[in-house]
Amino acid sequence: TTHRIAVIPGDGIGKEVVPEGLRALAAAAKTGGFGLDLVEFDFASADYYLEHGKMLPDDWFERLRDFDALFFGAVGWPDAVPDHVSLWGSLLQFRRRFDQYVSLRPVRLLPGVASPLAGRVPGDVDFLVVRENTEGEYSSIGGKIFEGTDRETVVQETVMTRTGVDRILKYAFDLARARPRQRLTSATKSNGISISMPYWDERVERVAEGYPDVATDKYHIDILAANFVLHPDWFDVVVASNLFGDILSDLGPACTGTIGVAPSANINPERTFPSLFEPVHGSAPDIAGKGIANPVGQIWCASMMLEHLGEPAAGAEVLRAIEDVLGRADAPRTPDLGGNATTADLGIAIADAIR
Numbered sequence: 001t002t003h004r005i006a007v008i009p010g011d012g013i014g015k016e017v018v019p020e021g022l023r024a025l026a027a028a029a030k031t032g033g034f035g036l037d038l039v040e041f042d043f044a045s046a047d048y049y050l051e052h053g054k055m056l057p058d059d060w061f062e063r064l065r066d067f068d069a070l071f072f073g074a075v076g077w078p079d080a081v082p083d084h085v086s087l088w089g090s091l092l093q094f095r096r097r098f099d100q101y102v103s104l105r106p107v108r109l110l111p112g113v114a115s116p117l118a119g120r121v122p123g124d125v126d127f128l129v130v131r132e133n134t135e136g137e138y139s140s141i142g143g144k145i146f147e148g149t150d151r152e153t154v155v156q157e158t159v160m161t162r163t164g165v166d167r168i169l170k171y172a173f174d175l176a177r178a179r180p181r182q183r184l185t186s187a188t189k190s191n192g193i194s195i196s197m198p199y200w201d202e203r204v205e206r207v208a209e210g211y212p213d214v215a216t217d218k219y220h221i222d223i224l225a226a227n228f229v230l231h232p233d234w235f236d237v238v239v240a241s242n243l244f245g246d247i248l249s250d251l252g253p254a255c256t257g258t259i260g261v262a263p264s265a266n267i268n269p270e271r272t273f274p275s276l277f278e279p280v281h282g283s284a285p286d287i288a289g290k291g292i293a294n295p296v297g298q299i300w301c302a303s304m305m306l307e308h309l310g311e312p313a314a315g316a317e318v319l320r321a322i323e324d325v326l327g328r329a330d331a332p333r334t335p336d337l338g339g340n341a342t343t344a345d346l347g348i349a350i351a352d353a354i355r
């Protein structure tokens, strides 16, 4: 088989780490015996914006929709384009139009990466945050009245649909079922948010009936956030609404060390549309152009993408190679990992470790 991938490096260090992701992908394809058809696009970048006055061509949807996946770097160059324009004009369009209703972030301690959680070692921390990515607290329903007076009042509604809630829960339960620990934790706040969150809990209970093999528990979001730090070993798959998931999906990776190693995926599980794989970090203007960005987040994205493409062995091999290299005493380390290696030094070492 040959997988068709749209490659969109974007801005800043996106252009430096994406080639290292592609280097790992090429190595994995060679040993895994599958083909890759890569097509690179220059849109979703400040350069494209400065030339065309928009982030994307008008026919971007038609041009991207038939790819098997999108391999994305980072977008944003605040000196040239305001951040809300670059983000809304590109990434958020992809997420919406391609109905990428799952945001998935692994939280896993890597060898050789200092964690802010004292005393934790790789193996203690290995879970997935599954965030609902299309509805919930981030609706645009609401309004403002009595503007400019003492009675000024704003209201913004939370929207939860049965379809929207059930589909994210099913995705999370399926993930949990396929993992050795078969455990699912739901983020709630039904003690304080008295209509939508009890509904979320009710749907968790209902969907859980179809997964008797998965152990299910729930925590209110406040203590859940505390437990990410205090007891990260308790978690396997954590599912959350849009707002709670947004917070947890930054807190989780922060617990595992440098932002440079964290990957994320925006997934359309039905594969009606391509899913998008991008590191958690942005374009890092402060270090862009120096060739010192950590490529591990992007390479880990390659691993997640391979798994999504139906190449789980190749995906696991890329992650194994990352851990193998970072665990070596003489590993090339980029400055954020305490060394002085370049992006390419680390990327080449990982690609060479892929068997």
Ligand code: NAI
Pocket: 013, 017, 073, 074, 075, 076, 077, 078, 083, 087, 091, 259, 260, 261, 278, 279, 280, 281, 282, 283, 284, 285, 286, 287, 292, 293, 294, 295, 297, 336
């Ligand atoms: P950022 O993630 O780009 O950088 C934050 C800090 O982390 C910086 O000090 C940077 O040098 C460091 N860092 C980030 N990635 C690194 C890597 N791979 N290796 C070593 N150090 C790394 O976030 P910031 O500065 O808030 O945003 C910069 C631009 O990126 C903005 O335009 C923002 O909108 C955009 N952005 C885009 C995202 C995306 O494409 N999904 C996500 C986050 C920000």
Ligand code: MG
Pocket: 246, 247, 250
């Ligand atoms: Mg966020």
